[in-house]
Amino acid sequence: MTHPRAAAPRRLVRTPRHAVADRPFLVIWESTRACPLACLHCRAEAIPRRNPRELSGAQARDLMDQIAAFGRPHPLFVITGGDPFQRPDLTELIAYGTGLGLRVAVSPSGTPTLTRQNLTAVRDAGAVALSLSVDGSTAARHDTFRGVDGVFGLTLDGWRAARELGLKVQVNTTVSRCSMEDLADIAALVHREKAMLWSGFLLVPTGRGAALDSLTAQETEDVLHFLYDCGAVMATKTTEGHHFRRVVLQRAALAERGELPRTGALHARLTARAHALGLFDGGHRAVRRPPMDVSSGRGFVFVSHTGEVTPSGFLPLSADNTKHRPLMDIYRESPLLQELRDPSLLRGKCGVCEYKTVCGGSRSRAYAVTGDYLAADPWCAHRPPAWQQAGEEEESPCAQ
Numbered sequence: 001m002t003h004p005r006a007a008a009p010r011r012l013v014r015t016p017r018h019a020v021a022d023r024p025f026l027v028i029w030e031s032t033r034a035c036p037l038a039c040l041h042c043r044a045e046a047i048p049r050r051n052p053r054e055l056s057g058a059q060a061r062d063l064m065d066q067i068a069a070f071g072r073p074h075p076l077f078v079i080t081g082g083d084p085f086q087r088p089d090l091t092e093l094i095a096y097g098t099g100l101g102l103r104v105a106v107s108p109s110g111t112p113t114l115t116r117q118n119l120t121a122v123r124d125a126g127a128v129a130l131s132l133s134v135d136g137s138t139a140a141r142h143d144t145f146r147g148v149d150g151v152f153g154l155t156l157d158g159w160r161a162a163r164e165l166g167l168k169v170q171v172n173t174t175v176s177r178c179s180m181e182d183l184a185d186i187a188a189l190v191h192r193e194k195a196m197l198w199s200g201f202l203l204v205p206t207g208r209g210a211a212l213d214s215l216t217a218q219e220t221e222d223v224l225h226f227l228y229d230c231g232a233v234m235a236t237k238t239t240e241g242h243h244f245r246r247v248v249l250q251r252a253a254l255a256e257r258g259e260l261p262r263t264g265a266l267h268a269r270l271t272a273r274a275h276a277l278g279l280f281d282g283g284h285r286a287v288r289r290p291p292m293d294v295s296s297g298r299g300f301v302f303v304s305h306t307g308e309v310t311p312s313g314f315l316p317l318s319a320d321n322t323k324h325r326p327l328m329d330i331y332r333e334s335p336l337l338q339e340l341r342d343p344s345l346l347r348g349k350c351g352v353c354e355y356k357t358v359c360g361g362s363r364s365r366a367y368a369v370t371g372d373y374l375a376a377d378p379w380c381a382h383r384p385p386a387w388q389q390a391g392e393e394e395e396s397p398c399a400q
């Protein structure tokens with residue numbers, strides 16, 4: 001494929017209104033690691049009980065004060081877990097955050113706590129959105145992945161209740177060898193149940209996720225193209241799939257020339273299945289949602305249950321702790337986060353890639369696979385011209 005920058009307008013990819021060196025667009029707080037599930041991919045390696053060292057209510061309110069101090073428009077604040085409903089002060093904290101003017105979203109687990117009553121309390125406290133995990137299109141597939149029977153039904157009930165309550169629902173799907181052949185069926189479910197947004201989370205082999213089979217780079221490419229195709233009928237995005245932005249630019253350039261992408265067998269199978277399910281047949285068309293240009297430490301930051309600030313939930317290197325240093329100072333001054341915001345420091349093929357300023361690859365995956373957070377993303381099939389000219393070999397057995 002040719003370099004699309006000249007042909008593709010910049011608005012194909014959104015950028016935050018404020019400089020990403022100045023303030024994050026998104027802050028995710030792991031409110032607790034307590035969760036009754038035992039999901040195969042769990043980053044947090046969740047545990048049944050709350051850790052006594054997790055942020056207290058007062059420390060959590062202090063964190064929200066620190067986020068509000070970035071100024072308006074405030075970063076979006078997502079409360080995740082574990083299962084946030086394991087914190088008895090959850091709605092109190094949501095109300096405090098919304099009182100400060102933060103836009104608060106909650107990411108609960110599909111447990112018996114996901115009731116209409118609890119969701120009503122979350123909505124009434126001011127939360128604007130909910131994100132839920134759906135990793136299989138059927139109860140059998142999803143519950144196997146999540147490790148507990150009944151989770152699929154609880155999630156679907158919670159999803160429908162949240163929608164009826166006026167909460168926007170984002171659905172997250174872990175893309176791994178366990179789910180890749182089921183993605184068209186999951187897409188059809190997401191479309192049918194009218195989620196606000198479907199996010200394909202490209203697995204980072206860390207935590208329990210390290211034990212799952214990784215996709216090859218070509219299979220990953222096929223999934224990204226399938227997510228792009230689904231963008232014609234519903235809003236789609238990726239998590240830890242930064243090269244989706246490269247695919248969006250490439251597809252737009254190809255479309256202008258009336259050409260189709262050269263994709264692999266997985267894309268063909270997913271497309272055929274999606275057509276068989278009627279996913280692309282008329283009906284509800286969506287305005288394609290441009291992906292947001294943020295990545296680990298660059299517009300995005302994660303605060304752990306104990307207050308450690310890391311570039312993402314999947315890159316377990318601490319920049320400092322909000323218990324004793326303000327998030328604003330950490331975000332702006334941490335050498336780790338500053339390094340991650342500098343694409344000129346990227347190594348391997350990401351370092352010479354023509355898309356490095358708009359993509360840059362998953363720093364979390366690079367770290368999980370190679371131990372070097374500036375190394376190339378091993379799940380990217382793109383072959384930058386400068387890389388090929390240098391006659392370099394691919395860097396990872398994943399990148400076939």
Ligand code: SF4
Pocket residue numbers: 242243246349350351353354355356359360361362376377380381382384
């Ligand atoms: S080589 Fe790196 S920067 Fe280029 S598209 Fe792939 S992941 Fe992105």
